[in-house]
Amino acid sequence: MNSKTPLTSLKLQTQLLRKQLGKQGIDNADPVLSRMEAQLNMVTRLVGELLDLSKIQAGTLEYAQETVNLDDVLQEVVEIVQQMQTTHTIVVHRAASPPLLVGDKDRLEQMLLNLISNAIKYSPGANTIEVDIKTSEEAVTLSVHDQGIGIPQEQREKIFERFYRAVAPHQRAFPGLGMGLYIVAEIVKYHGGSITMESEMGKGSTFQVTLPLKRT
Structure with missing residues (x-):
């Protein structure tokens, strides 16, 4: 299983929650959800870098031509x-x-x-x-x-x-x-x-x- 899957799921659920609250006219949660998305993006990037690092060390980082x-x-x-x-x-x-x-x-x-x-x-x-x-x-x-x-x-x-x-x-x-x-x-x-x-x-x-x- 891709180790990014839980983070991707969290990001999608956060976006869905924002849409649902918006439809209900609840806008005061938007700043909090924005900060949540920003933190999730940061964690996703760190996970990606760790995966790339392990591939670099193993000599398995793939490149397209x-x-x-x-x-x-x-x-x-x-x-x-x-x-x-x-x-x-x-x-x-x-x-x-x-x-x-x-x-x-x-x-x-x-x-x-x-x-x-x-x-x-x-x-x-x-x-x-x-x-x-x-x-x-x-x-x-x-x-x-x-x-x-x-x-x-x-x-x-x-x-x-x-x-x-x-x-x-x-x-x-x-x-x-x-x-x-x-x-x-x-x-x-x-x-x-x-x-x-x-x-x-x-x-x-x-x-x-x-x-x-x-x-x-």
């Missing part, structure tokens, strides 16, 4: 995130030509979702996330920039390690288990790409992913 337009994938991810997040606006600078890759659309979507969600989480005092896509003859470069808390110099080489979260001693803890960037790095590695990060304390961070384009 198809032609993917990274611009289209980014648009889908941005729409999803903007529906869930009202605190930040995602500003996208698209590529001049369609960035076509050979790879797994769902995994590339997961990569983008993790990077953008991470940028939002670590920039609570800002309201904008910038995403740039640029293409050359051989590769596409994707940059996700936030105006957040930044990452200390001594922690920057560790952020792609499993279960590592870069938080300075004086900063408050952020939710999560530190698996997102590790999984992102594995997805990038599988697609033959590279990922780097630049950061300045108090001014934000930029994650840059470079992936090879489809050969024509």
Whole structure:
């Protein structure tokens, strides 16, 4: 049995309860149900990351092989995130030509979702996330920039390690288990790409992913 099934059932029951209460004119429960759905989404994501982590360690994480337009994938991810997040606006600078890759659309979507969600989480005092896509003859470069808390110099080489979260001693803890960037790095590695990060304390961070384009 899929271990996500109980969570999926809970989410469906929460949505059904919201509809039923709405039909009865009971609207004061809506904020509570919204928080419940948000927490369920968080738990679902953590379960998914744990499953992916176990597959990565076992060498059984599966990837599809198809032609993917990274611009289209980014648009889908941005729409999803903007529906869930009202605190930040995602500003996208698209590529001049369609960035076509050979790879797994769902995994590339997961990569983008993790990077953008991470940028939002670590920039609570800002309201904008910038995403740039640029293409050359051989590769596409994707940059996700936030105006957040930044990452200390001594922690920057560790952020792609499993279960590592870069938080300075004086900063408050952020939710999560530190698996997102590790999984992102594995997805990038599988697609033959590279990922780097630049950061300045108090001014934000930029994650840059470079992936090879489809050969024509």
